[in-house]
Amino acid sequence: MTTSHISAVPRPRVGRFRFPSVFAPRPAFRRLPVPKKWSQRRIVAVQIAVVVAALGGWEIAALLTWIDPFFWSQPSKIWQTGKIFFTQGDAFTDIFFTLRATVLGFVIGTFAGSALGLSFWWSRNYAAVAQPFVVCFESIPKLALAPLVILVFGIGLTSKVAMAVALTLVVSTLTTYAGVQAVDPDSEKLFYSLGASRMQLFRKLVIPAVLPWTLSVLRVNIGLALTGAIVGEFISSQHGLGREILYAGQTYDIALVWVAVLVLSFFAMLMYVAVAWLEKWLRKGVVR
Amino acid sequence: MPSAKLEVRSLAMQFSTSGADVAALTPVSFGLSEGSFVSVIGPSGCGKSTLFNIIAGLQPPTGGAVLIDGEDATGTIGRVGYMLQKDLLLPWRTVLDNVVLGMEIKGVSRQRARATALPYLQRYGLGGFEDRYPRELSGGMRQRAALLRTLLLDTDIVLLDEPFGALDAQTRSAMQEWLLQIWADFRKTVVFVTHDVEEAVFLSDEILVMSPRPGRVVDRLTVTLPRPRARSVANSADFISLKERCLAHLGHVTPEMAA
Numbered sequence: 001m002t003t004s005h006i007s008a009v010p011r012p013r014v015g016r017f018r019f020p021s022v023f024a025p026r027p028a029f030r031r032l033p034v035p036k037k038w039s040q041r042r043i044v045a046v047q048i049a050v051v052v053a054a055l056g057g058w059e060i061a062a063l064l065t066w067i068d069p070f071f072w073s074q075p076s077k078i079w080q081t082g083k084i085f086f087t088q089g090d091a092f093t094d095i096f097f098t099l100r101a102t103v104l105g106f107v108i109g110t111f112a113g114s115a116l117g118l119s120f121w122w123s124r125n126y127a128a129v130a131q132p133f134v135v136c137f138e139s140i141p142k143l144a145l146a147p148l149v150i151l152v153f154g155i156g157l158t159s160k161v162a163m164a165v166a167l168t169l170v171v172s173t174l175t176t177y178a179g180v181q182a183v184d185p186d187s188e189k190l191f192y193s194l195g196a197s198r199m200q201l202f203r204k205l206v207i208p209a210v211l212p213w214t215l216s217v218l219r220v221n222i223g224l225a226l227t228g229a230i231v232g233e234f235i236s237s238q239h240g241l242g243r244e245i246l247y248a249g250q251t252y253d254i255a256l257v258w259v260a261v262l263v264l265s266f267f268a269m270l271m272y273v274a275v276a277w278l279e280k281w282l283r284k285g286v287v288r
Numbered sequence: 289m290p291s292a293k294l295e296v297r298s299l300a301m302q303f304s305t306s307g308a309d310v311a312a313l314t315p316v317s318f319g320l321s322e323g324s325f326v327s328v329i330g331p332s333g334c335g336k337s338t339l340f341n342i343i344a345g346l347q348p349p350t351g352g353a354v355l356i357d358g359e360d361a362t363g364t365i366g367r368v369g370y371m372l373q374k375d376l377l378l379p380w381r382t383v384l385d386n387v388v389l390g391m392e393i394k395g396v397s398r399q400r401a402r403a404t405a406l407p408y409l410q411r412y413g414l415g416g417f418e419d420r421y422p423r424e425l426s427g428g429m430r431q432r433a434a435l436l437r438t439l440l441l442d443t444d445i446v447l448l449d450e451p452f453g454a455l456d457a458q459t460r461s462a463m464q465e466w467l468l469q470i471w472a473d474f475r476k477t478v479v480f481v482t483h484d485v486e487e488a489v490f491l492s493d494e495i496l497v498m499s500p501r502p503g504r505v506v507d508r509l510t511v512t513l514p515r516p517r518a519r520s521v522a523n524s525a526d527f528i529s530l531k532e533r534c535l536a537h538l539g540h541v542t543p544e545m546a547a
Contacts (some may be wrong), residue, residue, distance in 0.1 A: 190376045193344045194390045195366015
């Protein structure tokens, strides 16, 4: 570094020199954006307003025939039909039928799937052999199997449960298996260094480590189980909300379709909340 | 050597990666007497962890044998306590239940194991934390819990693989003194792996210096500093000369350390 080289460049005079600013004329400093937060009450009020506006708009649009009430029905008619549905028909038989198929399918599919996923831990060879089959079954659109399932299991409850199981089983299997693969090899090493048997390792390490993975699919599975049960009822059934919807649609009783769909949504929500609660409880009590 | 607690007899380990044979350990032999504290130092990749895995029975050697009390123990697990670098506490178990894991695996009922372990937790700085979960503990406390889990395993030999490697300097120095206290109480044969020469000299009766790949023992130093040792021992001439001898061995292999 020679002085002559440096002196070729004009040197800024300390103190008085200012770099020409590209932020002309003068940078405006921005305030930290603070998102506005509404009170819970206000949020609920807006939510209610949205529902009222939607229903009111629908009713008015149907009355003024902006939309064809024959195809779209209207809230007032749906309300009337709903009253009849719950007082005169065998609504509760249908609801109970669908819920039973859903819950049974959910429980069987989740348990069997988790067990299957866990079983892959026992033998790497067995897991390697089984994996393509599982992936293959996963890729089949299970709903497309519905007619076959009805033929094999009949039009009763069994076929609906089977559909629900078909939908939930693979998700549980794959997720649990992913959990099995994520078990820390160092933890396995620790267990073996303590002299553990395979069974001890499985019970004291693998199951508790995989449990959060299994629990994470519960909420997905309850939705899938319901879908399976409904589709089973669509194909062929004597009871159930799915059958109710199909029947109402075929007889152009659109209001009844809406009633059944609403009842279905209500119970879907109820089961979702129940399962979310179950998951939370299990996580707290067992997993930590 | 009739009375060695732990004897490693011409232990060798070869890996074959992509066709080429790599020797991780060339025949390594040494014997350790009962109740001694021995450190193993050496650069990364000198096969310290491989050596530990073999002694713990987690990896079969390609040659040689491990003897405990003169008895062939090659490939048997659960005979030595082994503490890995990470604490590996199970997040779903409380501290107490983590500490009793080893006993539980050995078939002691959880009830009895808890009753046995609780006084130790109180005595060794985990009192009041027995019902906490590992994530609520500091790094130093987690290491204490992990070490207690290893020590309560009723094995005479304990392998510690850089247990304080991830701790900050202050915690680390406190943990060293804690370890010396606990070692004096339990009277186990300890094999301690570390990168830290000062730590090795401060803690040990003997130091084995290993060379980088292929791993072998290049020097064996006896530390004659009196016990119990205070921190100020680090200023003594003996300490410094031992430290320098170790550093000279390691300095010899600096390029590999960088790798």
